Structure formats: C-alpha cells, structure tokens
Amino acid sequence: MHLSQEIVSHCSPVARLYELYAPAIFAYLRRHTSSREDAEDVLVEVFVAAVEAGNLANLGEKEQLAWLWRVARNKGVDAYRREKFRQGIDLDLFADMIFDDDPAPEQAALLQEEYAHLRMHLEKLTPLQREALRLRFANDLRCSEIAEVLGKREGTIRVLLSRTLNFLRALYAKDQGEASYEARS
C-alpha cells in the first residue's frame, strides 16, 4: 500500500512506525469496528498513544510491533464496548450519505467486464479465503501481517493463500483454454 510521500519521507520515529504498521493495524480495526470512521478513530488513538509512550523508541522492532498490536486490540475492544451502548440507528437509511464503504463490485470495479469471471470464482471461496485475498490485495499485507490481523499462525496463512491462488489460477487456466493444464494436474 502506497502512503503519501508526506508520511514516507517523514523522519520522525512515529512516522516510521506508521508507515510500517498502520496499514495492517487499520485492516485489523476495520474488521473489529462497525464503520470506517470508528476504525480511523481507534487508529488515531493507537498512534497518539505511541507518541506518548516514552520508552517505545527504545524497544526493538518486534517489541514495538507487539506493543502496537496490544494497544490496537485493547482500544479496539474499548471501541466495541462503546458501540454497544450507542443509540441504534439503521445505517441502511443513511447508506448513501455516509461512505460507499463496501461498494458493490459492479460499482467499484473498473472495466468490470474484463474480470467478471473473477468475481464468479471468488464466490466459490470460503469467507476466510476471501478475507485473506482482501488483506493481500486491498491492504497489500504480507502473510505475517495477515496472520496478525486474522489471529492465525503465519504458516497457516501461507498455505491458505497459496492454495487459494492456485485454485483460482487453475480456474483461470481452464477459462483461458489451457487444455494441457488439466492433464498435467
């Protein structure tokens, strides 16, 4: 995921942490909050806490990452609890006024006819497979980060993702008339 040059080129330690870890943490928060706005709110809280944590800069990279994830999970839980006590509003009533956050593929996809078959194949996947693909291609996360977001082991994600892509690739090959593919496999 390409963040703006403003973040990437910034020299502060927090900017560095943000560049490295914010995409994965945000992806996690999106899964555990009810709206994009809430996820942004919690993300801000996490990194403000990072700024205010006096000894964070002295920690090693792994420790920094663990600290950020712990704070993100705690604050994510806090946000979830707060939401439980909110007045309920049917968001469907305001769907057009808020974000087009999860647009239908036919609206969001550019030149949809070129890969309509992809959407058809995606429907054959399990929810976990689709989520792994989403984190890989929408959030640009690597397997170790996807594992953090999904609460799985990295090895599990590697196997899951490679099998998913091989499955889709086989369907693509079939679509594209790779006649010998099936015979070989």
Added chain:
Amino acid sequence: MKHDRDFFTPETIDEQVEQIAQEASGAHLLPAEQLPRSFQVAESLVSDLQRHYHAEQVQDVASLERSWKRISSRVGGRQGQTHLTDKQPVTTDIQRFPSERTRPMQKNLSERPKQGRFFQSLSTLAAVLFIGLLVGGLLVVLNATHRGTQTGSRNVVVTQTATATPMPAIHFGHTVYTTPPDSMGFQGGLSWSPDSKRVVTYGVAHGVQIWDATTGAHKVTVSIPNSSIANVAWSPNSQLVALTTYTQIMLVDGQTGVVKHTYSAATARIDSSASGPYLSIMMPISSGVGYRAVSWSSDGRFLAVSVSAGPNGTIQILNVRTGVVASTLPIPGNYVAEEVIWSPDGKYIAASVFNTEPGNSTVPQDQLQMIWVWNAATHQVVFKHTGGNGVGESLAWQPASNRLAFVEWIAQKGGGLTTSLAIWDVPTNTQVKHYPVAASSTLAWSPDGKYIAYVGYSTPVVGSGNGTPTPKPGNVAPTPTPMVNSAVPNQVVIIDASSGQQVYVYKGHQQNISELAWSPDGKYIVSAEGQTSGDMVAKVWTA
C-alpha cells in the same frame, strides 16, 4: 520440476505475488507471448485481483492519510510549540517553507513537540528552534523586501515572529528554469513525471521534449516526423510518456525519448493541405479518425484515449500491454472529447468535450463546450455541465476525491463572457464551490487538494455586459462577474480552494499561458505560453 498446480508455494507466496504484481504494473512491453504460459495465467489472475480490490485500497489509503493528519493535530494540540521529529534540523524546516504549504502534514509535525524517549533532544531543539525562527523571521523580512522587485506578488502576510504559526514560502514564485523560446508556442498538455523529476512539453516548433524539471538538463527530443502531437501524459511509474497524434499512440521512454511502442489507428484518414497533414475534425462530413487526449489509469495498465471520427467521438480504454480496446465509452451527439482525465479512484472518466456543429442553431451556446463525466464501470454519462474550452488543462480532479474543478464560461445577454471557477462533487452532482474569477480555462490542483492554480488575466477589463473589473492581486475575495473579453491571460493565480481567497499571483509570463501543471511533490509549478504570437517559453517556479 514444480507442478503447475503448485505454481504458488507457501514458502515464497509473498515474493511471488509481489514479483507478478510488479511485472503486471506499469507498462512492461514484453510481448505476452514471450512470457511462460504458467506465468501469463498467474499474472492475469494477480492483475484482476489487484483491480478488483483497487477501490478498497484507495479508500484505505485515504483513511490512513486522514488518520495521520489527525495524529499530527492531536499531538501538536497537546504539546505546544516544540518539535515532534528528532532528526530534522530546525534550519531545514525554515528553508523548506516553500514546500510546506503543500505538505501540511510534514509542516504540522515539524511544529509538534517531542516527548519522552522519542524526542530526547527536546530542550535543545526548542532553544535552537527559537533562535532559528528569530533568524528565519528576519530573513523572511529581508527576502520579502528584496522580492518586491522580482516577478510575482505575494498577498499573504509575512509572519515575522518566532512562533510555530504557519509561515508563507520564502521563495514562493521564484523561477528556477525557463525553456528556450518556441516560436509557435506550447500546446497539447505538459506533464510532470509522478516522481516530480522530469517534465514533458510539446512545443509546436521544437516538438516533444523531456527534460529535468528544475534545470532543463538531460533534455531529449522525441523524433516524430510529420506529425502533430495532440496530448502527452506520463505513466504512473514515471518511466513512459504516452503521446497521441492523429493516427497513433506512442509510448516513449521518459529518459531517452526513444519510442518503445506504437499503436496505430486502424482506419485513419488524414487530409493534406499546404501546411501539412490535418484532420478535419470540426466538419461533420469528415470521416477521419484521430487520437486526441490520453490519460493513464492509476495502475498504469490502461489508457483512456479520446478518439474523434468526423463529427462524433468515443473514449476508448486500451490495454497498454496489448493495445487491445478493452471497452468504449460512447459520446452521445455530435461531440468530441478534447481532454480526458481519469478520476483518482478510477471510478470516473471526465472529459472536456466540444460540439462539432458550432453553426447549428439548435445547439445552445452553453452546450458548445462542456464537461462530461462517465462512470467507468457502467459507461453511462453521469455528469454534464457547461465549461472548459479545450485549451490546456481545463478540468482537474481534486486529489484523493471525486470532486472536479473547471472554469465555466457564461455568455452574457449584453454580449461578452463571464467566467467562474467551479468545483463539483460528481457522485452527488452538486456544486461545492463557485468563485466568479477572471480565469482562462487552464487550471491545476495542488497535490494536497487545498489550492487551485488557474490562469488569470493581467489587466482589469471592463466587458460590454454588466461585468466589473477583474480582481487585482491583493484582493481577499474575488470580484463578482469579472469580464475577460480582451485581457491577456498571462498570470497564474493561486487560491485557497475552500475559501476562494487569493494566495499568490505569478507574473513571470509575458505571453498567453496555455498550459499549467503542479508538480506531484507540491514544490513547483510549470506554466507554458502558447496560443499567441512571438517567442513563447515555459517556466518552472516554486510553489
């Protein structure tokens, strides 16, 4: 030997995806047939997955940008006057003021405190900052005094005190490079490479030239004999420049100027005259086919190209690798698109279109030049409004949004034209801002989406209608309904997009300004002269 079914392996899955994505991105021109079949299929899959999730990615990036700004603001609000960074010399901050206005996040952070272990040199920095800003303030005063004799005029108040208040650019409007004159002027768009290092221009006399943005060094001239260039555009990866002629689309190496690939129109018909080949686009009886405007998709895999065919036109979406038309956007009626721009999230394609039957009395005057927007997925026209004039960059998407800025030209009952700069939210089809300013059609957004630079007029003009003089530099608010009938569009005016307040006027040009572009890093603007007579130049100046 690895089994084909196991093309993706758990051990190397990250590297495989990234390698394939890199191959699929940009405009790698290796013919598809030269790639291994197994790789082709995988690349096709990865490309489709990237595109499928592209809209989500754009939204997430926007969320991360917003959050970062809020973090900067929150921390700064609590901590007061000291610095967040511990690696940035204070003196550098002062010297970087020219770029700070378009890098608000960096600026905010530079004003933020350092705390705890992150910011161990806080007290030292604070002291140095205080002294540095005092000296900086003095330099600002001296510089501002000195610049009174230079080109341009600044209308912002110079802060002279040593505070963390945002300060104006010391070197704002400083011309860093002027091209050799072109006797026939610049047209066809000029474009910054996305890495802000190179600029491509089309001077009618000198042809397409690509040069280092701030020095003019490493200039290369693209050899395209006997052909007029319609438009130029850098690829997102800064490696290639797409050029359109009436008969061809060419992809040129941005460093060497060598033509790497050419797509030709299948049924081009070019007429000839004493002055050379031409395409009679404006005549309804023409059956010519020609490429006009070109715009890259943000992932670099497609080109949106305006194609004119006599009185009618279409916008074609071409697969860069294969040259195959992936889809076609219809242009209903007798219109041809002069400019085409893809929206930042790829959902929309906007174009400045002109009616090819200007003498047809059934076509209202305000529909001769229009701005149209298509939904890229459904191919439906979702927005139509009078505006643009096909010269220069007459429409521009606000970065990271679906808001479109363009200049409206409005005919007055008493004769003459008035202009206003309008910002429209395309998805909701609502006008967000409307500033009645004396503007030519050419404009550009600052990369942070806060400012708009447009071509303004150098002399107050009283039109024949009920207009009033154009606003003079220094006016806080634009004067209503300025007339632009006979003034010279040779200034670049920068306004705050949210308030309309004039921020700066660049007066370094003598001739009409035909082209304008803001560098992607926000540091410079390049403006070029054209559409008039005499020696015309392009200038790069600090913004």
